[in-house]
């Protein structure tokens with residue numbers, strides 16, 4: 001059991017659980033990154049609702065959004081960490097786990113601060129449908145991400161997270177990984193978007209995605225329609241091209257934008273203390 005506020009001890013325990021030989025590609029990392037993203041990506045700047053504060057995905061209203069199918073795996077992986085550090089809020093744990101996973105998988109270090117609460121304000125529950133739909137195009141991407149307060153460059157940088165992990169037909173309906181080494185963070189996703197030929201394929205379940213089959217290695221990689229949309233829109237494409245040729249620039253921009261993502265809706269005073277938490281009912285705040 002660690003002392004209140006000892007986030008270093010939590011980081012260590014998260015890093016230790018990433019190796020999961022029986023799960024997917026041998027790592028819990030990608031699904032933890034997705035948990036952090038989906039916990040935060042419900043944010044709506046106009047109404048100041050959604051976001052990582054409150055860890056609402058523990059409850060049916062948000063956890064039951066079809067977009068969140070499969071994320072219980074990530075939450076289960078983290079339960080022993082919560083048990084060992086009961087003072088940490090789920091909202092902090094989930095966002096920190098994403099940050100640690102990215103770092104441990106070879107990605108950039110990402111600024112992160114604690115202090116989120118687990119108090120769920122019922123008047124601020126995000127409705128279903130706030131997370132992106134992979135079957136759609138660039139208008140949808142802008143509609144979803146502008147709502148959170150991101151611009152075109154940030155949309156493309158964030159999408160680079162698809163260097164990690166895979167699609168599962170029993171979760172999203174899509175199937176497969178974007179890159180050959182989906183547990184190593186890099187800019188390979190952008191390079192493959194531009195360098196491979198992507199052909200539309202209809203899966204047995206009727207879902208359409210894009211695939212590339214390499215005859216030499218007999219491996220099939222995939223892209224979502226939303227991923228392909230990044231190459232078809234002029235503004236998005238210029239960022240894809242930059243990140244494909246400049247890995248350092250991608251890491252720098254990804255670090256900034258992921259840090260921004262997990263802070264959506266969190267207000268802090270000049271000392272970094274979160275001010276929009278209900279500390280009576282909420283969890284620990286540092």
Ligand code: DDH
Pocket residue numbers: 030031033034037070132133134135141158159161162164165166167168169171172173174224226258
């Ligand atoms: Fe994603 N994502 N994502 N994604 N995502 C899926 C998996 C993963 C979209 C759809 C899907 C981001 C943006 C988008 C990760 C991180 C991020 C899956 C497959 C779908 C579908 C789920 C499954 O079947 O298990 C769409 C659409 C968008 C978009 O429109 C931009 C962003 C911004 C991130 C981020 O982290 C910043 C990760 C990691 C995964 C792999 C999960 C896993 O289990 O493996």
